[in-house]
Structure formats: structure tokens, C-alpha cells
Amino acid sequence: MANETPLDLLQGTLDMLVLKAVSLGPLHGYGVLLRIQQISQNRLEIQQGSLYPALYRLEHEGWIAGEWGQSENKRRARFYRLTAAGRRRLDAEAKKWNQFADVIAGILRTAPEEV
Numbered sequence: 001m002a003n004e005t006p007l008d009l010l011q012g013t014l015d016m017l018v019l020k021a022v023s024l025g026p027l028h029g030y031g032v033l034l035r036i037q038q039i040s041q042n043r044l045e046i047q048q049g050s051l052y053p054a055l056y057r058l059e060h061e062g063w064i065a066g067e068w069g070q071s072e073n074k075r076r077a078r079f080y081r082l083t084a085a086g087r088r089r090l091d092a093e094a095k096k097w098n099q100f101a102d103v104i105a106g107i108l109r110t111a112p113e114e115v
Contacts, residue, residue, distance in 0.1 A: 014046065014054050015063075016097060019082060019090040022064055028077035029055055055080060063089050 021027060021035040032055065033046045055078075058064045063086035071077040082090070 013097070014050060015058060016090065016093040017044070017046070018051070018054050018058060019063060019086055019093070022080050023082045023087065023090055026079045026081040028069070028071050028079050030077075031071075032080065058086070061089075062086070 017036050018032055021032045021039070024035065024039075027035055029052060030048075033048065033051050036044055036046050055064070055066070059066050059080070063083060064080045065083050066078045066080045068076060069079045
């Protein structure tokens with residue numbers, strides 16, 4: 001699978017992925033992008049132009065909290081962490097995603113004689 005091209009994100013999944021990434025530990029914006037690539041084993045590639053509006057939106061909703069700090073390369077960066085409301089949102093979104101995936105998997109397994 002290492003030679004496959006990255007998958008396109010389904011609409012609405014970016015917020016859930018960002019919440020998951022920051023649930024694993026505080027990260028600055030670019031670190032969120034790298035974490036998603038890491039945990040997807042490089043099968044998902046997030047564009048910075050999509051990521052930063054998502055971070056702003058999630059912080060505005062109160063699902064992540066940001067504070068200024070210094071990155072590994074000594075630059076000023078905003079670090080994000082998951083809030084309690086963000087944990088609840090992540091849990092709810094993951095549950096909905098898993099239910100959706102189960103429905104789609106069931107549809108794809110349907111044989112002609114079952115219709």
C-alpha cells in the first residue's frame with residue numbers, strides 16, 4: 001500500500017480527524033497535518049489550505065483550545081489541545097462514522113440473491 005496515492009477525504013471528516021490527532025497530544029497546526037499523515041500511514045494527505053480554517057472553526061466551537069508556544073524549530077506557533085467538549089464531539093462523530101461505515105459495508109456485501 002505504500003505506493004498508493006493518498007485518498008481523498010470524504011466531506012465532513014476533516015474535523016473528526018483533527019480532533020483525533022489533537023486527542024493524542026497537543027500539536028501545532030503543521031504538527032496536526034503530520035500526525036494525520038502518520039496515523040493514516042501516509043494514506044491521507046491534508047492540505048494546509050483546508051487544515052487552518054478547520055483549526056479556527058474547531059477552536060471557535062470550543063472543541064479545541066489553542067495557546068501560543070514555541071515549535072521545535074524555535075518559531076512561535078499555536079498549539080492545540082482537545083477540550084472536554086471536543087472529546088464528547090469526537091466520541092459522537094466516531095460513533096456516527098462507524099455506524100455509517102457498517103451500513104456501507106453491508107450494502108457492498110449484498111449478493112444478488114439477497115435483493
